[in-house]
Amino acid sequence: MSASHSYGSRPWTFYALALLFTLFVIFLYGPMIAVLILSFQGPSASLVFPLRDPSLMWFDELFNPRRVGDVSGAFGRSLPLALIVMVLTVLISVTAGFAFRRRFKGATAIFYMAIASLIVPGLVLSIGILVTFRYLGLSANWYTSGLGAHLSWALPFGLLIMFAILGRLSPSYEEAAYDLGASKWRTVKDVVVPIVFPGMIAVALFGFTLSYDEFPRSWLTVGTKNTLPLEIWTMTTNVTSPALYALGTVTTVVSFIVIAIALGSIVIIQRKRSRGK
Amino acid sequence: MNKAAMNNPASAASAAQESGEIRLVNVAKQFGNSYAVRDINLTIPHGSYCCLLGPSGCGKTTILRMIAGHETPTSGEVWIGDQMVVGKPPVERGTAMMFQSYALFPHLSILDNVAFYLKMRNVGKEERRSQAEEMLRRVQLHHLKDRMPAQLSGGQQQRVALARSLITNPKVLLLDEPLSALDEFLRLRMRGELKSLQDELGITFVHVTHTQPEAIALADMVVVMDTGRIDQADTANMIFDRPKTPYVARFMGGQNVLTGKVVRAGNEPMRLKSASGVIIETVPASFNMGDNVSVSIRRDRIGFARKSQASTEAINELSGTIIATEYQGSYVKVTVDVGDGEPFVANVSDDIYFRDPADVGDAVTMSWKPENVHILNKVDTGEAGASFLDDSH
Numbered sequence: 001m002s003a004s005h006s007y008g009s010r011p012w013t014f015y016a017l018a019l020l021f022t023l024f025v026i027f028l029y030g031p032m033i034a035v036l037i038l039s040f041q042g043p044s045a046s047l048v049f050p051l052r053d054p055s056l057m058w059f060d061e062l063f064n065p066r067r068v069g070d071v072s073g074a075f076g077r078s079l080p081l082a083l084i085v086m087v088l089t090v091l092i093s094v095t096a097g098f099a100f101r102r103r104f105k106g107a108t109a110i111f112y113m114a115i116a117s118l119i120v121p122g123l124v125l126s127i128g129i130l131v132t133f134r135y136l137g138l139s140a141n142w143y144t145s146g147l148g149a150h151l152s153w154a155l156p157f158g159l160l161i162m163f164a165i166l167g168r169l170s171p172s173y174e175e176a177a178y179d180l181g182a183s184k185w186r187t188v189k190d191v192v193v194p195i196v197f198p199g200m201i202a203v204a205l206f207g208f209t210l211s212y213d214e215f216p217r218s219w220l221t222v223g224t225k226n227t228l229p230l231e232i233w234t235m236t237t238n239v240t241s242p243a244l245y246a247l248g249t250v251t252t253v254v255s256f257i258v259i260a261i262a263l264g265s266i267v268i269i270q271r272k273r274s275r276g277k
Numbered sequence: 278m279n280k281a282a283m284n285n286p287a288s289a290a291s292a293a294q295e296s297g298e299i300r301l302v303n304v305a306k307q308f309g310n311s312y313a314v315r316d317i318n319l320t321i322p323h324g325s326y327c328c329l330l331g332p333s334g335c336g337k338t339t340i341l342r343m344i345a346g347h348e349t350p351t352s353g354e355v356w357i358g359d360q361m362v363v364g365k366p367p368v369e370r371g372t373a374m375m376f377q378s379y380a381l382f383p384h385l386s387i388l389d390n391v392a393f394y395l396k397m398r399n400v401g402k403e404e405r406r407s408q409a410e411e412m413l414r415r416v417q418l419h420h421l422k423d424r425m426p427a428q429l430s431g432g433q434q435q436r437v438a439l440a441r442s443l444i445t446n447p448k449v450l451l452l453d454e455p456l457s458a459l460d461e462f463l464r465l466r467m468r469g470e471l472k473s474l475q476d477e478l479g480i481t482f483v484h485v486t487h488t489q490p491e492a493i494a495l496a497d498m499v500v501v502m503d504t505g506r507i508d509q510a511d512t513a514n515m516i517f518d519r520p521k522t523p524y525v526a527r528f529m530g531g532q533n534v535l536t537g538k539v540v541r542a543g544n545e546p547m548r549l550k551s552a553s554g555v556i557i558e559t560v561p562a563s564f565n566m567g568d569n570v571s572v573s574i575r576r577d578r579i580g581f582a583r584k585s586q587a588s589t590e591a592i593n594e595l596s597g598t599i600i601a602t603e604y605q606g607s608y609v610k611v612t613v614d615v616g617d618g619e620p621f622v623a624n625v626s627d628d629i630y631f632r633d634p635a636d637v638g639d640a641v642t643m644s645w646k647p648e649n650v651h652i653l654n655k656v657d658t659g660e661a662g663a664s665f666l667d668d669s670h
Contacts, residue, residue, distance in 0.1 A: 172380040175347050180394040180445065181368040190396070194384040 032252060039245035047242060058246035071247060074231035077142050081227060082212040084143070085150045089207030090200055092151075093158030097166045098188075114159055117152045122216030125149060130220040139223060146222040150211040157210060158203040165199035198266045205262040209255060296358035297371070297448035297481035298323040299344055304353030306339050313339040314505045317353065321498060326475045326482045328492035331502030332528070337485045338453060340502075344483060345374045345451050357449060373442035374451040378458065379434050381426035381441070388413065388422040391440045412440045432463045439474070450475075452484040456491060468494060489529055493517055501525045518575070523657035526573040533579075533621050536571040536657045539564045546647055548592075553617045556592045559650040571657040578649040579623040581611065583633065584640035594644045595621060599637050613641060 034049075042053025062071050096114075100107055117125070129145050138144065173195060177187040193200075215229040226234060228251060235244055304317040314336035321327045329337040342348040343355055346367045355362050362370045381390050388409050389396075395405035413419045416436040426434060435455060442450060455471065456464045472495055475482045486492055492499045493513045500510040501524075509521045517529055526532040537549030537557055542564055549557040549570055557572060564570055584596050597615035609630040613621045623643050635641055 170378065170380065172376045172378060173382065176374075176376055176380040176382070177393070177397075178347070179345065179367045179372075179374045180441070181366070181397040182393075183397075186397060190393075191382055195382070197384075 035245045035248040036252070038242055039249040041242040041245070045241050047240065047244075058241065058243045059250070061241070061243045062246045062250065070226070071228075071231060074226050074228045077222070077225060078212055078228035081142050081146060081150065082208045084147060085154050085211035086204050086207035088147075088151060089154045089158040090204050092155060093162040093203050094196075094200060096159055097162030098192075100163065101166055111159075115156050118156045120152075122153065122214075123219060125152060126217050126220045133221075140221055142218075142222040142225065142227060146218060146227070149217040149221040150214055153214060153217050154207045154210040157206045161199060161203050161206065162196075165196050165202075169196060198269055201262050201266055205259065208258055212255070212258075295448060296323045298356075298358060299449060299481060299483065300354075300356040301340070301344075302354040302356070304340070304343065304350045304355060306336075306343060306348060307351040312505055316506060319500060319507060319510055321481060321483060323358075323481055324479050325497040326472065326495055327484065327498045327500060328496035329483065329485045329500045329502060330487070330489065330492040330528075332487055334504070335502040336505045337487075337500075337502050341374075341451050341453055341483060341485050344370075344449070345372050346370055347374070368445065371448035372451055373445045373447035373449075375435075375438050375442050375453065375455055377453045377455070379426075379438040381434055381437055383426055385426075386422065387418065387424050387426065387429070387437050390426065390437060391444055393441065394445050409440075409444065412444045413437075415443075416440045431459050432467060435459070435467060443478075447480060449481045449483065450478075452482065454485055454487070456486070456488075464491075471495065493529075501528060519651055520573060521653065522655040523571050523573070523653055526653065531576050531624075532573040532651075533576060534571060534573050534619075534653070534657055536569060539566050539568045539570060542566050553615070555595055557650060558592050558647045559652060560647060562652055569656045571653040571655065573651045573653055574645050574649055575651075576610070576622045576624040577608065577626075578645055579625075580644040581623050581625045581629065582642050582644075583635060584642045591644075593647060593650070594642060596640065596642045597621060599635055599639050599641060601637065602635075611635070611641070613643065 037051055038047070038049070039058060040054040040056070041047075041051055041058065042055050043057065044052045046052065100111065126149060129149050130140055133140050133145050140146070169192070173191055174187050177191045182190065213229060214227075215233065218227050218230055222230065232244075232247060232251070235247065299319075299321040301317050301319045305315045306313045317340060319340075329340060331337045339348060343350050344357070346362065346365060350363060357370050357372065360370070367374065382393065385393065388406060391412055392405040392409035395408060400408070410419060410422060413422050416439055418433060418436055418440070421429065421433065426437065429437065435458075452471070456467055459467060468491060471482070471484070484492075484495060493516070496513050498510060499513050499516045501508045501516060503524050509516060509525045511519075511521075516525065517531060520526040520529060520532065523534045526534050535549075535551055535555065535557055537551040537555070539547060540550045540556075541548035542562075544561055547559045547562045547564060547570075549559070549572065551557065559572060562570075595613075595615055597613040597620075599611055600614045600620060601610075601612040603610040603612075604627075605624075606627070608624045608626050611623045611625055611630075613623065615621045621643060
């Protein structure tokens with residue numbers, strides 16, 4: 001095809017992009033692997049390489065909060081918060097996605113208002129929520145102000161994903177269901193939701209991870225008790241043991257498990273569809 | 278309906294109830310400020326195979342969707358049998374629609390797709406499965422009942438879509454460009470299957486297409502549509518052989534359209550003279566001297582010869598230069614530039630053509646018989662169809 005008539009050689013851009021990708025992978029996984037390895041540090045309690053006398057003592061210390069902060073307590077708040085955010089994000093994004101399918105008056109304005117919270121700095125939002133709660137005489141708590149702050153972050157993503165998914169959903173499925181005598185409710189239950197279910201899992205995954213990881217919007221809104229990212233941040237300032245790495249490893253593993261569950265269920269659904277039952 | 282049952286014998290009443298006659302009365306559909314269709318009056322007899330034919334955007338799908346109940350007319354009435362169906366859901370209309378992309382539910386097996394209607398009517402699992410299996414046997418896909426739609430070929434998907442529609446036991450089956458997603462071979466086969474299925478079921482089929490041969494091959498009644506209105510609704514033979522308007526003649530593709538002024542009228546054969554001086558003789562007709570008249574002449578009714586020194590006042594004769602030839606197997610399509618406006622096309626049968634094959638650039642003379650000149654009801658304006666849809670009302 002090309003003028004050089006050579007089939008094998010690759011353009012220089014291939015190597016440039018390959019290098020870029022390699023650097024990306026190193027920056028993404030390098031620190032993660034380093035933290036993973038150092039979390040098995042022995043009693044020397046050194047925070048740097050090399051790894052001496054590998055042990056599990058820092059994991060033990062993690063769940064035994066004498067010297068470290070309240071990790072399990074923080075986890076006990078972050079997990080339910082992330083799950084609530086996940087469920088609400090799915091419910092609201094899906095129903096809003098359906099509403100936006102029929103172009104109603106003011107749809108564009110409402111859409112941009114919802115999306116705008118993506119560009120508001122998280123710390124500013126956090127301060128604003130705290131001030132408002134104080135003014136109203138309410139106390140900040142992870143399940144009130146914290147939940148609201150997290151939703152302001154997760155919902156726009158959920159909405160955008162649902163728009164992309166519902167935009168590709170041909171209206172002829174719903175019409176076919178109507179043609180075959182399905183009521184509105186049964187059309188949603190028996191046709192639309194099963195078809196867009198993989199997309200709903202993607203929304204759920206985003207809702208969960210965005211909340212579970214969130215720092216700036218949690219900062220002033222979760223009240224006196226920290227969520228996990230805040231707890232980790234606090235620990236980096238006053239804990240100087242490899243327990244910090246152990247914590248990093250545990251939270252990363254939790255994140256990976258969540259992702260694996262989500263992706264696994266998408267794969268299972270799609271396999272079921274392409275192979276038959 | 279109760280009244281009918283009291284006044285008539287029971288059998289007549291139930292026949293009326295089952296009738297799949299479709300009547301559209303002054304139907305119009307407006308989207309925003311423009312009309313998709315307007316002034317639609319059409320009766321499709323019970324048990325007929327009707328094709329709505331027209332270019333894309335002519336409103337044929339809008340009409341189908343209004344019959345189906347997926348679109349509500351802005352004004353006018355839609356009748357199916359003795360029911361005014363505007364505002365009623367498809368199931369109450371006794372219609373079933375087969376969608377262009379088939380719209381098989383991707384998450385359900387073939388069997389569950391076909392059984393969907395019964396499931397919506399809360400028929401028990403065993404019962405609906407056995408009925409759906411029976412329907413799948415009829416379309417010869419029973420062996421694939423546990424597959425998912427994505428695993429089926431286009432032709433198989435179409436048959437599943439058919440089965441899924443037919444299980445509702447409709448009076449009217451509505452098909453939205455059912456063959457457009459198939460390759461040529463499968464299209465011809467499914468075309469035949471649709472026709473024999475309609476014969477077998479005896480219900481009304483309304484089939485939307487933009488392909489002329491498809492409409493002609495299938496339909497008892499062809500409805501040719503221009504932008505938003507019906508130009509002609511007739512048998513396939515009449516549409517092809519006796520088009521009413523220049524638009525239909527051109528759209529069906531087998532005709533040449535000529536226009537001239539009447540120079541001889543009365544009881545003798547009528548004569549027209551075109552702007553470029555061609556004299557066209559037809560059968561006697563009731564036009565006055567000086568009237569503008571358009572006629573159509575079938576491409577396969579045209580005599581064809583190399584140009585000789587023609588007499589200056591030749592009748593039903595036209596000379597020009599060949600600009601294209603296209604071999605079609607049993608005939609050769611010869612396109613001739615005759616100097617003004619659109620080229621003239623003659624479909625010359627292969628045995629005549631190959632006796633002395635003329636090529637691009639050769640001068641030829643074409644001629645035809647007066648009885649093959651068909652007078653159109655409308656004078657050709659040169660446009661595909663007068664556009665009236667965007668005027669404000």
